[in-house]
Amino acid sequence: MANRISVADLTAPTETFRPHVLDLDDFSPREVEVVFEATDVMKEVLGREIKKVPALRGKTLVNLFYEASTRTRVSFELAAKNLSADVVNIAVSGSSVAKGESLLDTIRTLQALGADMIVMRHSQAGAPYLVARHVKSCVLNAGDGWHAHPSQALLDLYTMRERLGRLEGLKVVIVGDILHSRVARSNIWGLTAVGARVVLCAPPTLIPFGLGRAEYPLPEVEVEYNLDRAIEGADVVMALRIQKERHKEGLLPDLREYVRLYQIDRTRLARAKPHALLMHPGPVNEGIELAADVVTCAQSVIQEQVANGVAVRMALLYLMGGGGGGA
Amino acid sequence: MREKELMNEADMRRGLTRIAHEIIERNQGVQELAIIGMRTRGVPLAHRLASLLESLEGHPVPVGSLDVTLYRDDLKLRGVRPRLQRTHIPIDIQGKRVILVDDVLYTGRTTRAALDALIDLGRPKCVQLAVMVDRGHRELPIRPDYVVKNVPTSVHEEVKVRIQEVDGVDQVIIMGRGVDG
Known part of the structure; x- marks a missing residue:
């Protein structure tokens, strides 16, 4: 039966x-x-x-x-x-x-x-x-x-689609410690699969070495070292945590320099599209990768991601x- | 596999009109009713029933849809999952007389799942069951309150209710070995 x-x-x-x-x-x-x-x-x-x-x-x-x-x-x-x-x-x-x-x-x-x-x-x-x-x-x-x-990348993609109605053709800028980031790698796979445009932005020492070469195990994506240029016209700005616990080789000479060049604040976020989303997989180092006032701004969907x-x-x-x- | 038509569009329309009258009689009007269709084909049937009830009594009747997949007792097979559909109950069912609507009543297991799902959403005053076809072979102590057509079947046969909104035609058919001409 x-x-x-x-x-x-x-x-x-x-x-x-x-x-x-x-x-x-x-x-x-x-x-x-x-x-x-x-x-x-x-x-x-x-x-x-x-x-x-x-x-x-x-x-x-x-x-x-x-x-x-x-x-x-x-x-x-x-x-x-x-x-x-x-x-x-x-x-x-x-x-x-x-x-x-x-x-x-x-x-x-x-x-x-x-x-x-x-x-x-x-x-x-x-x-x-x-x-x-x-x-x-x-x-x-x-x-x-x-x-x-993978589950983090899927919830990121879901949040983007829920807010923006689509994934195909979106410009998604991933900013920060990409080298150490499994979140970035899974997002790169997921976003390229659904036809989004991925731009990575970080100091050269935090970009995976060899990215873009045929034998490198990630799809080819754009890299832009200048944050102001990278963020121009973005639909989504995804900041990553600086993983201090994984920084043993002195990849960042100075944290204050990183903040000056790569922190996302209101002025920089204004270069993205007017309704662009600000995302972060958490936990946030407030005042390092994100300025304190953007964490809870109207464009921030960090709580929705959770x-x-x-x-x-x-x-x-x-x-x-x-x-x-x-x- | 041979198939035979049991009901056509006119038969289905007349049957639904009849059970609409039965629902009104049993519940003394439509004021407390909420009609909830079970996915997939119960949903368009629920909408039809609600508009019949409205035109007979001149009072709006709320309609909802229920997907019971997450309440099934057969979610075992690895790798194959029933596709989930949205449950949409636009009203509070607390204290309402809920009429559950489904196309075919067979083992009763789907109805069992629907009762569990419904009770998680609130405490209705009572729940009644309306179906297009009752084909027998119950495995649980569940009986319908309103039946458009009783069809004695063998377990080797299959009864299909086709609905305009889903299948492009209104028709009830029976398929299988035991069907002749």
Whole structure:
């Protein structure tokens, strides 16, 4: 009996979706659209008095964070709970990793304990790919080294489309520490896939070396070292955090010089289109990459990015299907 | 696979008019009603029913749409997901007499999901179920209040309600092995 109520009986059309979301480098525009359609529905759920639906009841999501995070972890936790999944949070300090357990041992243990979905942040690029090859659970990359942060890029794209009505043809300027930024890399993949024009702006030491060469693992995008010129006519200005914790090689001779040349303030933002959006993946170093008065200005959608993050992550978790090997 | 027409456009129109009268009689008017269509084909049917009720009673009747996908009990298959559609309930259903509208009533599992979804949105005074076709084979203790047509079927057959707004034609058909001429 139970078998009869299967996909064949679904009255609504179905979508196929990948079991793991590791980066946007292989997302088609249609796949981005599938995520957005589901996100629209999740936003409606978030607007209700009871913000909870039973779609992932009985599924377990493990937040496995090898790097500090508050907003991403909480965002995934809320997303999973809104879909009625059970959530286990593991921070590396205080776990067996501190006793020397290897990544794959940890993952196999989590699978044996019944984790259907693993949301993972790791300081090494590629770690979630290794994990995805070895487990039946769904794996969602919540940031690996400098490499990728796909859910952040999807919520950025969703916020742009929601505010500006389209993505194709938008001029998006990404300003700041692009070298160390997984957010920038996933955004570059996502934005170029949907036909937006990406301009990177940073001091030469913070632009990935080799970008634009055929063998470089990112699509070719424009680079403009002068912020005033880069921002001219932009639809979106996305500032990135200066990741001081990753600056070991003295890439910036002087922070005050960086502020003078690359901080986004009202005068510089005025060079963009009148209704241009100001975005930032957070957390903001106020007074460094952003002047204090633009953080909360009318063009700033930083809080909307956070709110949309929960809806986008609900959509991804729903679409990935809760894992566990399926019916 | 052979198919056979069970109802045409005129049959469907007359049937909907009949259940509109039944709804008015049972609820003593339309003042407290909210008509909620279940995605996909229940939605246009709900709109038709609401405009029939309005023209019969001269009082506006609110209409909403409900997508029950997130409440289904069969979201298991990995990699294949039912496409989500928006739920849009423009009114507070608190204290309302809700008429749920669907095209085909079969196992009752979709109706079960719809009841859960509805109750998360508020506390209606009562919920009644109106369907175009009841084809039997219930797996849950659910029964319709208003039925346009009862169709005894075998599990090997398929009943399809086609709606102008979705399929370009108003028609009810039955398909399958057991259908002759």
